[in-house]
Amino acid sequence: MMTRMTIEEQPAIPFDAWSLIGGLEVTLDVDVLVGAFPDRDSPPGTPESVGGLLAGHRTRAGAVASLRAALFDVRQGNDEVLALAAESRWLPVGAVDLRDALGAGRELDRLAGAGMRAVRLFPDEQGVDASFPSVRHVARRAAELGLVVLTGGDVRRFWQPFAGIGARVVFLDTHFYHLGDFLVAALEEPGFHTSTRLLNSPDALETVAAELGVERLLHGTRAPHYEPIVPLLRLATSGLDPAQVEAVAGGNARRLLA
Amino acid sequence: MIIDVHAHWGPWFFTMDVAGASLATMDRYGIGKAIVSATEAVIYDAQAGNRALAKVLEGQDRLHGYVTVNPRRLREAAEDLRDLTGPWVGVKIHTDYTGSPVTSPRMRAALELAVEAGLPALVHTWGPSVLDLAQVCLDVPGLRVIAGHMGADGHRYAIEAARGCDRLYLEPCWSHAPAGRIAEVVAAVDDRQLLFGTDATLIDPSSAFGAVAAAGLTGLTAERVAWRNATELFSI
Numbered sequence: 270m271m272t273r274m275t276i277e278e279q280p281a282i283p284f285d286a287w288s289l290i291g292g293l294e295v296t297l298d299v300d301v302l303v304g305a306f307p308d309r310d311s312p313p314g315t316p317e318s319v320g321g322l323l324a325g326h327r328t329r330a331g332a333v334a335s336l337r338a339a340l341f342d343v344r345q346g347n348d349e350v351l352a353l354a355a356e357s358r359w360l361p362v363g364a365v366d367l368r369d370a371l372g373a374g375r376e377l378d379r380l381a382g383a384g385m386r387a388v389r390l391f392p393d394e395q396g397v398d399a400s401f402p403s404v405r406h407v408a409r410r411a412a413e414l415g416l417v418v419l420t421g422g423d424v425r426r427f428w429q430p431f432a433g434i435g436a437r438v439v440f441l442d443t444h445f446y447h448l449g450d451f452l453v454a455a456l457e458e459p460g461f462h463t464s465t466r467l468l469n470s471p472d473a474l475e476t477v478a479a480e481l482g483v484e485r486l487l488h489g490t491r492a493p494h495y496e497p498i499v500p501l502l503r504l505a506t507s508g509l510d511p512a513q514v515e516a517v518a519g520g521n522a523r524r525l526l527a
Numbered sequence: 528m529i530i531d532v533h534a535h536w537g538p539w540f541f542t543m544d545v546a547g548a549s550l551a552t553m554d555r556y557g558i559g560k561a562i563v564s565a566t567e568a569v570i571y572d573a574q575a576g577n578r579a580l581a582k583v584l585e586g587q588d589r590l591h592g593y594v595t596v597n598p599r600r601l602r603e604a605a606e607d608l609r610d611l612t613g614p615w616v617g618v619k620i621h622t623d624y625t626g627s628p629v630t631s632p633r634m635r636a637a638l639e640l641a642v643e644a645g646l647p648a649l650v651h652t653w654g655p656s657v658l659d660l661a662q663v664c665l666d667v668p669g670l671r672v673i674a675g676h677m678g679a680d681g682h683r684y685a686i687e688a689a690r691g692c693d694r695l696y697l698e699p700c701w702s703h704a705p706a707g708r709i710a711e712v713v714a715a716v717d718d719r720q721l722l723f724g725t726d727a728t729l730i731d732p733s734s735a736f737g738a739v740a741a742a743g744l745t746g747l748t749a750e751r752v753a754w755r756n757a758t759e760l761f762s763i
Contacts, residue, residue, distance in 0.1 A: 282749070283528070283529055283744070283754070284529075284752075284753065286737055286741075312706060445542075445702070448542045452542065467702060467703070469734045470545070470729065470731055471727065471731045472544060472548070476542065476543070493706055495703070496705075496737060496738050498737040499704040499733055499737035501737070502733040502736065503731055503737075506555045
């Protein structure tokens with residue numbers, strides 16, 4: 270029997286996301302950036318403003334990489350995020366420039382020597398295809414150094430350079446349109462994980478948990494360039510149980526990155 | 528009260544199992560009513576999908592229907608628009624699945640059918656195509672048209688389109704949520720032209736709901752986006 274919902278029965282405030290999010294807190298957001306995109310009107314991305322945005326979304330810490338490193342000066346950008354490690358709200362993530370394969374390899378060695386646990390790839394921003402030799406070179410070197418790779422790009426293509434080498438990878442751009450491809454690839458690769466950011470169909474999070482295990486899901490927002498409330502709301506209203514939600518909201522990322 | 532003016536009923540071809548999830552998905556976000564099109568009608572066979580949806584709409588009052596029109600099948604569309612009444616409150620036209628650009632003569636003919644039926648039309652828009660839709664709206668007297676996705680990554684085109692035609696409405700759903708997209712549109716467009724839509728059950732409502740929440744709408748503007756404009760446009 271259908272229930273008729275009258276205007277009087279509806280919440281007084283339309284679009285009250287926080288009442289749906291409830292008490293959910295994020296202990297580590299795996300997809301955070303400092304810096305700005307020069308090719309679009311984007312937030313300035315200062316560490317102060319990004320930190321404030323995370324705090325405003327009940328997020329204790331962010332795995333943060335530098336757009337300066339991704340787009341212009343790898344070493345200076347990486348040093349800027351390395352300096353953020355003094356604050357517990359930041360977990361620095363290095364970046365390499367895939368347009369400079371030799372330099373990327375050297376930077377991976379430097380980052381590992383500096384104690385970094387993860388490196389982020391920006392193939393779309395750098396105009397790099399998954400088939401380029403630089404990607405395979407970086408994937409192999411990162412695996413040898415024990416670095417976790419956080420990578421953008423179409424998961425249907427970017428799974429390939431990481432397959433069969435024992436890589437630990439978080440695919441940051443997995444869209445629910447491509448969920449099936451991620452699932453069948455990840456079934457054979459225990460090191461493959463995905464961000465939740467674009468898994469915003471009604472059952473994508475639940476499908477990953479059922480098919481692979483919830484440990485493969487990491488909460489990611491791309492703050493401040495995407496609205497962080499969207500994946501937060503999706504996680505809060507998911508069909509995952511409280512322990513699973515806690516794992517996705519940072520437990521899994523801590524285990525992988527910290 | 529929230530009315531979702533861009534929703535679907537039926538299965539999708541992606542790795543997902545949401546064919547029966549319409550009401551449960553609405554309930555999670557306090558969406559009282561939704562105007563849905565049949566996925567079969569949008570993606571493959573408009574007439575068969577419309578007829579299947581007709582059975583779902585019977586005996587319940589939370590789902591209203593879009594008569595999906597394939598601009599390549601105008602005779603069948605005219606039949607459906609003649610036969611399907613009652614809970615059917617709008618026309619849905621997808622440009623890509625039917626290979627019918629907004630600028631095509633058959634799209635204009637399909638929109639003229641909507642006008643003859645006295646129904647507003649929801650049309651898929653992406654990028655600058657929303658500007659083409661505004662021009663068609665100006666060219667077709669009496670047409671009331673909703674720019675589905677409000678151009679997606681072309682939301683600035685959508686602003687220009689809405690400001691150029693007061694019979695064009697914007698609906699925001701998209702699987703991406705770039706920072707500030709909704710707030711920018713709300714600041715630039717008459718709030719009587721703004722609607723709320725999710726693309727459920729393809730996209731979870733969290734995407735549009737969260738993006739709109741991030742814009743911090745209040746007062747009459749929030750009510751207009753949430754339900755007032757929809758009740759007036761669709762007479763529901």
